[in-house]
Amino acid sequence: MKSLEELKAIRERVQSSINIRNEGGADSTRVVVGMATCGIAAGARPVLAAFVDEVARRKLEHVMVTQTGCIGICRLEPVVEVYVPGQEKVTYVKMTADKVAKIVSDHIVNGKVVAEYTIGAAE
Amino acid sequence: MNELSLHILDIVQNSVAARAKHIEIDVLEDKEKDRLEIRVKDDGAGMTPELLKNVTDPFVTTRTTRKVGLGIPLLKFAAESTGGSFSIESEVGKGTVIDAVFTLSHIDRAPLGNMAETMESLVVTNPEIEFTYKRQVGEKRFMLSTEEMKTVLGGLPISSPEVLMWVKDTVNENEKELNGGA
Numbered sequence: 001m002k003s004l005e006e007l008k009a010i011r012e013r014v015q016s017s018i019n020i021r022n023e024g025g026a027d028s029t030r031v032v033v034g035m036a037t038c039g040i041a042a043g044a045r046p047v048l049a050a051f052v053d054e055v056a057r058r059k060l061e062h063v064m065v066t067q068t069g070c071i072g073i074c075r076l077e078p079v080v081e082v083y084v085p086g087q088e089k090v091t092y093v094k095m096t097a098d099k100v101a102k103i104v105s106d107h108i109v110n111g112k113v114v115a116e117y118t119i120g121a122a123e
Numbered sequence: 124m125n126e127l128s129l130h131i132l133d134i135v136q137n138s139v140a141a142r143a144k145h146i147e148i149d150v151l152e153d154k155e156k157d158r159l160e161i162r163v164k165d166d167g168a169g170m171t172p173e174l175l176k177n178v179t180d181p182f183v184t185t186r187t188t189r190k191v192g193l194g195i196p197l198l199k200f201a202a203e204s205t206g207g208s209f210s211i212e213s214e215v216g217k218g219t220v221i222d223a224v225f226t227l228s229h230i231d232r233a234p235l236g237n238m239a240e241t242m243e244s245l246v247v248t249n250p251e252i253e254f255t256y257k258r259q260v261g262e263k264r265f266m267l268s269t270e271e272m273k274t275v276l277g278g279l280p281i282s283s284p285e286v287l288m289w290v291k292d293t294v295n296e297n298e299k300e301l302n303g304g305a
Contacts, residue, residue, distance in 0.1 A: 007275045010285050015278075035248065037194045040133045041124050049240050052247055056284030067248035069140070 036070035042077035050097035126236025141167025205229035239294035
């Protein structure tokens with residue numbers, strides 16, 4: 001059974017291996033998932049979970065996964081906005097968990113927007 | 124929505140929007156009474172009597188992007204279509220309690236679904252809010268408290284990947300245990 005003891009062990013292990021996580025700083029990339037009723041009903045939760053997993057797997061400490069409400073394009077949900085510092089916001093629509101790895105590797109890591117998944121391609 | 128855990132994720136967004144600092148989620152199952160109860164309790168802004176009266180109407184929302192609010196009506200419908208009940212209590216400045224009761228064995232009752240992913244989503248996107256998740260099946264109980272977690276974690280952010288993994292595993296394992304498996 002999982003316990004708070006185990007959590008303590010995690011703290012000791014993680015704190016000794018990293019210095020300070022740079023969360024929410026001005027130079028972090030933000031991945032914003034729409035989590036209103038429309039987004040959740042369309043499948044936003046597994047998309048959010050996939051981003052969290054992928055960012056963890058690649059140890060991307062400058063990436064923050066967060067949420068927003070309804071942005072008014074419910075028919076294109078799940079919607080994800082990616083904010084890379086110094087660049088324009090990119091809006092991905094009709095997201096699925098399967099599309100997440102490509103967005104993380106191509107866009108967030110290598111700086112190349114995945115045009116086929118964007119709102120521009122869908123409209 | 125085909126999982127009760129998705130309704131929970133959705134309803135909790137109202138508490139987040141109401142600037143709650145502490146949100147309690149209870150999922151209580153009683154096989155003898157054939158009943159499953161979901162309760163979401165927050166210390167957010169609360170609602171005026173007028174908004175409270177109309178909040179189960181789909182055409183009432185506090186949101187400004189659209190004029191339709193479906194979260195509460197959907198949960199109410201889900202509960203009532205199993206022969207259950209739904210209620211909300213709220214007071215401005217104190218908070219809101221939402222209570223949805225389902226008939227456990229009713230064919231239209233959706234499964235609880237992936238509560239681990241719901242809790243992970245809530246913690247990662249609202250690291251500053253305290254969540255208490257209480258799950259009960261018969262006499263067996265499980266509780267997850269972010270306040271307790273933060274005491275153990277010290278300065279390590281609750282949204283750290285290793286911690287989120289622990290949240291998911293903990294909720295999943297306890298759910299199995301509560302349902303007699305493991």
